[in-house]
Amino acid sequence: MPSLFVVYGPDQGRRYEFDHTTMGIGRGGANPVQLCDTEVSRYHAEIRREEGEYLLMDLGSSNGTFLNGHPVDRKRLQNGDRVELGRTRLIYLDNEPATEILSAENVAIVGDTPEAKSQILQTAGPAINITADDDTVLGSGLEQSLGDLEVIYRTALAASHTLDIDALLSRILDLIFGWVDADRGCVMLRQGDQEQLVPRARLDRGGDGGEAFQISQTILQYVMESGEGVVTSDASRDQRWEAGASIVSRGVREAICVPMQGRYGVVGSIYIDTYTPPGEEIHSVGPRFSGEHLKLMVAIGHQAALAVEDTTYYGAMVKSERLAAMGQTIASLSHHIKNILQGIKGGGYLIDEGLEGEDHETIRKGWGIVEKNQARISHLVMDMLSFSKKRNPGVAEMDVVVMVNESMEMMDARADEEGVALVCQKAPPTLACHGDAAALQHALLNVIANGIDATKDREGGSVEVSVACDKGLGVVEVTVTDNGVGMSEEEREQAFSLFYSNKGHQGTGLGLAVSDKILREHGGTIQVESRPGEGSQFVLHWPIDAGESG
Numbered sequence: 204m205p206s207l208f209v210v211y212g213p214d215q216g217r218r219y220e221f222d223h224t225t226m227g228i229g230r231g232g233a234n235p236v237q238l239c240d241t242e243v244s245r246y247h248a249e250i251r252r253e254e255g256e257y258l259l260m261d262l263g264s265s266n267g268t269f270l271n272g273h274p275v276d277r278k279r280l281q282n283g284d285r286v287e288l289g290r291t292r293l294i295y296l297d298n299e300p301a302t303e304i305l306s307a308e309n310v311a312i313v314g315d316t317p318e319a320k321s322q323i324l325q326t327a328g329p330a331i332n333i334t335a336d337d338d339t340v341l342g343s344g345l346e347q348s349l350g351d352l353e354v355i356y357r358t359a360l361a362a363s364h365t366l367d368i369d370a371l372l373s374r375i376l377d378l379i380f381g382w383v384d385a386d387r388g389c390v391m392l393r394q395g396d397q398e399q400l401v402p403r404a405r406l407d408r409g410g411d412g413g414e415a416f417q418i419s420q421t422i423l424q425y426v427m428e429s430g431e432g433v434v435t436s437d438a439s440r441d442q443r444w445e446a447g448a449s450i451v452s453r454g455v456r457e458a459i460c461v462p463m464q465g466r467y468g469v470v471g472s473i474y475i476d477t478y479t480p481p482g483e484e485i486h487s488v489g490p491r492f493s494g495e496h497l498k499l500m501v502a503i504g505h506q507a508a509l510a511v512e513d514t515t516y517y518g519a520m521v522k523s524e525r526l527a528a529m530g531q532t533i534a535s536l537s538h539h540i541k542n543i544l545q546g547i548k549g550g551g552y553l554i555d556e557g558l559e560g561e562d563h564e565t566i567r568k569g570w571g572i573v574e575k576n577q578a579r580i581s582h583l584v585m586d587m588l589s590f591s592k593k594r595n596p597g598v599a600e601m602d603v604v605v606m607v608n609e610s611m612e613m614m615d616a617r618a619d620e621e622g623v624a625l626v627c628q629k630a631p632p633t634l635a636c637h638g639d640a641a642a643l644q645h646a647l648l649n650v651i652a653n654g655i656d657a658t659k660d661r662e663g664g665s666v667e668v669s670v671a672c673d674k675g676l677g678v679v680e681v682t683v684t685d686n687g688v689g690m691s692e693e694e695r696e697q698a699f700s701l702f703y704s705n706k707g708h709q710g711t712g713l714g715l716a717v718s719d720k721i722l723r724e725h726g727g728t729i730q731v732e733s734r735p736g737e738g739s740q741f742v743l744h745w746p747i748d749a750g751e752s753g
Contacts, residue, residue, distance in 0.1 A: 205257060205297040207250075210384040211491060212291030213239040221257070226250040228288065229262075242266055242289030250280065257297075259286060271408070283380050283408055292491070296381050368392075368514050372404035375473070375507050380406060383499070384491045385459075385475035387416060391423075392463075392471035392511065400427070400472060418474055422460050427469055432461030432501040434492050457492050461500045463508035470508045470515075473500060546576035585645070596639035596724050603634040603679055607670055610647045614655065621659035623666060625651070628684075630670035636679050636747040638725055643745070646718035650683045650729070650741045653714060657687025657739065672747070678727075680744040690733040698731055718743070 206220045207228075219226070219236045227234040229247040238247075244264040251258050257280045261268035269287040270278050280286075282297040372390040379388060386408050391400040400423060405416065422435055435458045458476035462469045477491050553569025556562070611625055618625040651666060658664030664686060671680045690698065699719040715729075722729050727745025 205295070207236060207286065207293045207295055208382065209238075209291060209293050210382070212289075214291065221250070221252075224252045229264075238288070238291055240289045240291045243291060247288050248286075256280075257295075259284075259295075264288070285384060285408070292384055294381065294384060368511055369403060371510055371514070372507070373406070375503060376404055376406040379473075379475060379500070379503060380408060383459075383475065383496055384477070386478045388473070388475040389416060389418065390463075390471065390473050390507070391418075393469075398427075403471075418460075419458075422458070423472055423474075426460050426462050426472055430462050430464055430469060432459065432497050432504065434459050434494070434497050436490065457490055459492050459497055459500050461497070461504040463504045463511065465505075465508035465512040467512065470511050473504050473507065475500070540580070543576045543580045547573055550576065596642055596721075598637050598639060601636060601638055601640040601643075603636055603670055603672075603681065604630050604632065606640050606644050607647065607668060607681060610644050610651060611668060613648065614651050617652070618655055618666065621655055621664075623655050623658050623664045625655070625666050626668070628667040628669045630668075631672070634670060634672055634679065636672075636745075638679075638745060639721075642721045643725070643743075646721040646729075646743065647681060647683070649714035649718045650743065654683055654685035654687065654739070654741075657689075658685045661687060674747075677747045678744050679747055680742055682740060682742050684738065684740045686738040689735045689737050689739055690731075691735050695731055695733050699729065 206218055207226075208219075209215050209217045223235055226236055227246060227249045228236040228238065228243075229245050230238060230240070230243050231245040234246065236250075244262070244266070246262050247264040248259060248261050248268045251260060258277060259268065259270055259275060259280050260277045261275060266289050267274050269275065270280075271285050272287070280295045280297075282295065284295045286293045286295060372392075376388045376390060379385065388406045389402055390404045392403050393399070394401045419435070422433060425431075426433060458474065460472060460474045463471040463473060550569045550572030553565050553572065555569075557565030557567075557569060607627065607630065611627060614625060651668070654666040658666060666683065666685045669682045669684075671682070672678070673680065699715050719729050722743055722745055725745040727743070730742045730744075731739060733739035
């Protein structure tokens with residue numbers, strides 16, 4: 204809901220939500236926005252809703268109505284606009300970003316010059332207490348404190364919902380501008396391990412950011428070294444601020460600069476200021492920034508610093524994990540490829556020996572070894588491609604029984620070579636379903652190959668395959684059972700983990716991981732039951748109409 208928030212004046216801290224089509228503003232008791240400012244007329248101005256927009260209109264007040272420093276009779280309000288009536292300043296909030304976030308490239312940190320010297324008026328350390336000043340009435344002070352707590356809460360919420368530092372900093376500037384009457388703002392962060400600050404986000408109220416934005420190096424250095432926030436001014440002691448003065452020869456500025464103090468040090472700084480371009484009129488009588496604003500900014504700076512630290516360390520952790528995973532991948536694949544190459548080299552040696560002695564039997568034996576290792580490297584490459592590529596299954600109508608029979612025919616030669624019986628225990632004549640036949644066959648081949656490897660060294664080793672359909676659940680089930688070495692509970696829990704293998708140098712740790720991925724792409728799963736010395740049972744199941752719903 205749109206609202207007006209009083210940031211300066213007798214009613215500072217009050218918030219007025221728009222619950223009427225027309226909102227009158229003035230000293231009169233009939234106004235929804237009743238102000239205690241004696242320089243405000245009884246019926247000073249009103250905000251009216253027309254065609255989904257809110258318009259600010261002056262009602263012939265004696266002192267005029269100003270919007271962002273300019274007198275207005277009728278003007279459309281935009282989020283973050285500053286409304287000034289008498290000695291009261293209000294911010295219009297419509298829950299949208301106050302102004303467009305600007306590039307921070309045109310922000311310069313400069314040393315002080317005699318023409319632009321700033322004074323530190325007040326400081327605040329990291330230990331803050333958000334309360335009203337002693338001379339503030341209880342009601343107004345309480346509302347101001349509640350408003351401060353709300354913006355701190357929103358800052359913490361923003362910090363917990365993003366891992367993008369630039370988006371976070373821009374959001375924090377937007378929150379600050381919604382509650383503090385600033386004209387310009389900038390967030391600066393340390394560059395790596397260096398002490399140098401680099402501007403990362405900038406926000407101008409109602410501006411395009413084209414004008415150079417200079418920030419005092421002296422103030423920044425003090426804030427970063429002391430860990431204290433400061434209120435500075437180059438005009439608060441200037442008599443031109445008093446009533447009757449209107450023109451200044453150069454920009455007049457107040458500023459707040461606070462450190463971004465995290466758990467392990469100061470990571471940056473937040474800077475906001477007020478600015479009147481040279482030659483323009485000054486309508487404000489007093490300073491815009493107070494000690495309460497400084498305390499609020501210190502709290503915001505602390506929240507922002509914690510978020511920056513968390514994001515930075517999270518990014519470093521992710522990078523470290525990626526490098527570790529890459530190292531593990533390279534080590535695992537290199538080891539397996541080396542074994543394959545050694546097999547090819549051994550086969551080639553036998554072929555050379557056979558050619559020299561014209562021994563055809565030795566040549567056939569060597570060529571058999573080469574072919575076997577060619578198949579191994581081809582299977583490895585296919586597994587790598589299947590696991591690395593995110594894909595949607597090419598769903599089409601298929602016969603599960605045909606796919607299973609073809610898979611067993613492809614594995615017959617390997618099973619015979621290893622002395623393992625490969626049999627189809629139970630299957631209907633046909634079983635139609637929808638799925639990616641080639642991908643599902645790849646998954647099944649990996650599971651059957653795993654069963655053959657688990658039983659090849661056992662007497663009477665066998666791998667049995669069965670096919671079933673639960674029409675009530677609409678699920679296809681292909682079960683692969685072996686009487687091999689089995690798996691412990693720990694091995695079973697890691698069976699589908701990438702690069703995990705209990706086959707020593709013979710396993711890549713890719714096969715079952717790829718099968719699991721293919722089944723999940725079809726909306727199915729692989730379940731495994733196994734005990735050491737008693738064999739294993741893998742159940743592949745997926746919906747009959749896999750992929751048809753989406």
